[in-house]
Amino acid sequence: MINPILNTDSYKTSHHLQYPSGATRVFSYVESRGGAHDATLFFGLQAILKSEFLTPVTTAHVDEAEELLTAHGLPFNRVGWDLLVARHGGRLPIEIRAVAEGSVIPTHNAMMTVVNNDPDFFWLTSYVETALLRVWYPVTVATISWSVRQAIKAALEKTADDVEGQLPFKLHDFGARGVSSEASAALGGLAHLVSFQGSDTLSAIVAGRRFYGEPMAGFSIPAAEHSTITSWGREHEVDAYANMIARFGKPGATYAVVSDSYDLYAAIEHLWGETLRQQVIDSGATLVVRPDSGDPVTVVAKTLALLAERFGTTLNGKGYKVLNTVRVIQGDGVNPESIQAILDRTIADGFSAENIAFGMGGALLQKLDRDTQRFAYKASAVEVDGVWRDVFKDPVTDAGKRSKRGLLGLTRGSDGWKTVAVDGARFAPLDGGENALVPVFRDGELLVDLTLAQVRAAAAAAG
Template identity: 55%
Template sequence: MRTNPILNTDSYKASHFLQYPEGVTTVYSYIEARGPKDHDLLFFGLQMFIKSYLTTPITAEDIDEAEEIFTAHGLPFHREGWAYILEKHNGYMPIAINALKEGTVTKTSVPLALIYNTDPKCAWLTSYLETAILRGVWYPTTVATNSFLIKQQIKAALEKSSDDVTGQLPFKLHDFGARGASSQETAQIGGLAHLVNFQGTDTVSALPMARQYYGGDDPHFMAGFSIPAAEHSTMTSWGRAGEKDAYANMLEKFPQGLVAVVSDSYDLFNALENIWGDELKEQVLARDGTLVVRPDSGDPVEIVCQTLEVLGDKFGYSTNSKGFKVLDPHVRVIQGDGIYLNSLKDILDAMIEKGWAVDNVAFGMGGGLLQAVSRDSYQFAMKACAIERNGDIQPIYKEPKTDKKKTSKRGIQGVFEEQGQLVAKTILPEQIADSENMLKRVYWLEQGVPQITHLSFTEVRQQAEETS
């Protein structure tokens, strides 16, 4: 369903064209995550927003619809301004966006993007677009950041306990979040943000997003992978008395490769000890692949360790060079219930304490990955920092006496590397294009046509690896 770009804003924005002082020709704004202080942040998603929302021009019908709605809504409507954009710029937004390279890992409080109007008659436009642009940045960046932080946790645990850190890491966190997301678009955007860090997902709708918005040379590029897996409906359809048959059917229908089977429909430990570990043991060991057992209820820390102990007792294990136990390669575990940033660390710590290599377990994350986030998770904001008025650049800022943490940056913002860290600096307009400024031009108009500095998804992943 097409969204009218003029209506993709907050109500009060419609009146702001009347509120600027005379002589203002340019408004500069920046986007940042204000906190927590010195927290890592993985920037991602702006290119999706630009291609989705800025490359579609407004139409006369959009202007008519917006005028009718805003007027009935109780607000003034800047018909003259929108008609000018339609006539002068073919309906495209005359703004420029400069941003960090997507995939960059930096600290909070570093500007991620600078936005400003490029037509002096459209100074009101910069802040009008705040609602849409900020939403297009905060959500994917927050999901990508949380996924990145989990990746660092798992990587540290693998480095302690595994002989195969590089091979294990890309598939250690699987996205189970599609059904818990607020909309398909949320699942698409958040699901792709997760795939910057990992390659496992069940959020199918995220996969074409990588091709559509971050496509590279390979039109068949695949950003994420999954495996055949059971759910409770398929297992319980056999009835309680048919639990063994349900599991045996999975082994028969998927004789090779990885296959995941949820095993707690009735009694997890009966399934582990008697069905998998006894009645079907020979079939499991005869497979050309790996059975991934999924416990799906109970305290995650206890259940994961208990599951490993039973599988180790039934199927055996080896000890790697670091002294940690690794299950027979025919069996592994995936924990997909109750996984959050803090709970995952508790599971990893408990596994290592009990001598189990992290190789044995993968994790699935649902609502905690794609939905349990907000703009306040990292205190995202887009703030005006400078105006050009009567030919002069004037810094502007807010500094609330009642909350100094909300003090905004003053002056046009640039980002520069100093001693291996990115830092914000106030710059002059001519320094926006400085080769040392890390905020590079990613969107602008050229002879009325939108221009985009395109990044492939592979380049985004490489950037995340290089700057982490």
């Protein structure tokens, strides 16, 4: 476990010397200041709190931090950290409030607030910014996944009979190898599983168990990769496919086979569609053909057309074609824009969206940053000599970085979500109503422990 004192930015270790004399409390908030999406799905704070905020600071941590930071060229607040250990047993005397995970909140609203509870630790509110603001990552992944869910859901509602049965498995997480760390795979992969149940990111399944009490957060199927196909040699490509049928083609099962190692269209027309056609049908399983190269829109369209020729289709209740025995998963060049384009082309060609699933990797877990949704953690109020006063920034060079001021909460009424002013005692809205930002952490203790099922239910209710 990392030393909690060192889980911050270097410059913050000098900030205890920079606040006004008489400062006793600092109040900060987190918001998305806009970005690629006009709303965000809040998720991942609980995992961060469990993994990084429940370990008490010890004297050994203090000693290590003092040695390192002094050599690093910075002042060290030895008095403050020793007091934290002595008075609070090393537990952080702060209160973190947040909206319920799974909530979809319009941008430009406070989703989380932080304030210190002990006046001697006014500097701690901003000290923990570095660790807490990393919530931008699971929130952004969850938002991307949720927005794709809306697009796929709309396509299924138009063209499929069983929308709720199909939807959870239409976007599969292929991103584990494309992220910067196993921790990113775990937290980002779990954020995706708020909206879907398909994943090949095993770290996310483990994270679901550890952080959200979910025994099995996602599912996968046997699937081929290029090495397992090409190791047979080009002249034995058909044998590689036959082996997949023999190994995994059981009644009621589903298995996926990448089929573009050499000539995708020839593989569909002649190998799958002629030589192995009857074996595929007789197996009683569903074969999922995976193209993995070329322009995604045109390749998927031609793949569907060729499979329809070889295996036939059935019209569903909404008048769209459904492939018999086979399906398609597109896992190359997949992002929110290409998914929408593929769905549009699929529907235009008369096929139901239930014929196609998507595997999304880097665009889901890695092709994003804090600026995707312009996340910020800002101080908005400070208590000096017993009186709260507003704190804000308003740079003339960038109005988009103007911050909120005062003590803040969040309410939800008939007109939607709204950031509101709250009092300095109970943090209740001044104009009445209930603060939707509820305490989730106080003085080293986790106060709310949600299950993934609860988070999923909240997200599903949002759309």
